[in-house]
Amino acid sequence: MSRVWNFSAGPAALPEEVLRQAAEEMLDWHGAGMGVMEMSHRGKEFISIAEQAEADLRELLAVPADYRVLFMQGGAIAENAIIPLNLLGERDTADYVLTGSWSVKSAKEAARYGKVNLAASAEASGWTSVPVLESWQLSADPAYLFVCTNETIGGVEYAADPDLARIGRAEVPVVADMSSHILSRVIDVSRYGLIFGGAQKNIGPAGLTIVIVREDLLGRASPHCPTAFDYKTVAEAGSMYNTPPTYAIYIAGLVFQWLKRQGGVAAMEARNIAKARLLYDYLDGSDFYENRIDPVCRSRMNVPFFLKNEALNDAFLTGAREAGLLQLKGHKSVGGMRASIYNAMPIEGVAALVDYLKTFAARHG
Template identity: 80%
Template sequence: MSRVWNFSAGPAALPEEVLKQAAEEMLDWQGAGMGVMEMSHRGKEFTSIAEAAEADLRELMAVPDNYRILFMQGGAIAENAIIPMNLLGQHDSADYVVTGAWSAKSLKEARRYCKAHVAASAEAGGFTSVPAMTEWSLSDDPAYLFTCTNETIGGVEYPFEPDLAAIGRAEVPVVADVSSHILSRAMDVSKYGLLFGGAQKNIGPAGLTIVIVREDLLGRSVPACPTAFDYKTVADNGSMYNTPPTYGIYIAGLVFQWLKRQGGVAAIEAQNIAKAKLLYDYLDASDFYASKVDPACRSRMNVPFFLADESLNEVFLAESKAAGLVQLKGHKSVGGMRASIYNAMPLAGVQALVDFMRDFAARKG
């Protein structure tokens, strides 16, 4: 069997080492006589898996002691509701920075639960950049400020970490959807009140959601918040109030171990910079392809690009698939192409894509 270069935005490619280990342990995890999917989530075997995964993630992201790591379900989309239900407390409003499709979706969902104020928006520029913090206008008393620090669809990534102290609003907790670039670059967790992300891009299979929340934000849920989604309940029960996505946690733990073997986040960030530079440099030098994102805000993880002659789109996709390069079609709301080059995508895969693009342009240009 020959594996393809998988540029899917998610569920995305996983490290082959992880997949091979999971395959080897499918029927018998470390002599337990059963696979992880068959284990009780409260048994000592799975408890050890979950504890190791949490400890490794805390180490990789340098998560401070006053933050709790929660393993939840529902994906990042569910968190768009779970967050206001948990963080509003006595507030009736929250602020949102809208930089693309996902933060716009988060804003729309929040308006089901509270007054959601747009502190800044990049819509006027076609969602191709991130508004500078000097342009942010917070409301008087928001429960939190929401950001999506990497927009998977539009390929826009924050070139800075939000620091509300710089604009005199240090009392407002920053919430960040980090689904599509968690663990791809160093992040100062202490600058955020809450980080969250679906696992299916840089961490593991769909079904697991990671939440990293500062302890002082626990216990603020509104009465209507379902018990299983109450952060304090989840934290107090070590993410075991209900049956968690056990296999997703297991695979995430293997990915964390793989990432540590690569040298940790700093080492993988260096690789990601090299991969993104290779692809963007080619795009910038070409008149056959184009990137529409402000170069200062280009995502290292998700690279949308467009053919100058879009009548060739289907031919490009068919020929790239035949060459072993798959899942390159852009999101339906944007069009064009998109290459997602998460941690598990090696430099060789990006080089294979650039080589194909160069050859295709030479033949069709």
């Protein structure tokens, strides 16, 4: 069977070039006589892999020197607890901006460890927008402000890095869940106190969590925080306090090298703009499908859409599978369809999807 166009929201498609390299190195990595999955995480071979992966990620995102890059486990969901356990410190309140399913889950989890102030919410819009920054109501002395800059389920994305200086609160660290769009666009890391994301969407296989944290935020962990999740402990141990997800780090490193060969994050952003425009332009011009997200806040990575006649949903998905277009069913909480078009999805895959959308609409319209 030839490879399909995989529109899964995660675990998601990986660059074929990366998969082929990993296959070639499966039994013998660079003459080591063993594969990466068999290596000691403290051996010189794997240490070199991890160090190169960190160096490449720093280069791709222009990570400032006063930030630490941590390779952790537990996914973004675990970070929803790990973050307040690490950052609340002597304060008791954190601010959250709600823009959809994942930020709502994050706030609910944080409320187990401290007070959560809802600085802003898009619930009134049906989770189809991002509240304008000037409307955010921060608490008097929050430990941090949390945002999910791309809502994987709802397809809402922040158009720019939040700049709290615009509302006179530059001292508040911004914590961002970037799981589903990290490395898809240029960001200013210095605007954030902490960035995190699960790898299984735009970086590599499930099992690896990336955390980029400013050094002055280390050392605030609650005494109830598990040692393996204390950012200061993880940073001081070079992400080797316990056995890290070694193979996932290796694949992530291959993806970082692939991104550099593509021209880096700015080049990928240009491609992603073109891919998203191709799909959104067709949906907007169609009277058969619809996207309900505010155009200003539409995600380039996760494109939800609905058939106006939802009785055709099953036929649509069956036909898509037959055409080699997989994982287009929307999340169960919102229904409809969703195409996730991460970095590894070439524009040819998006074009194939648009062709199928046209064909299906012509047949059933």
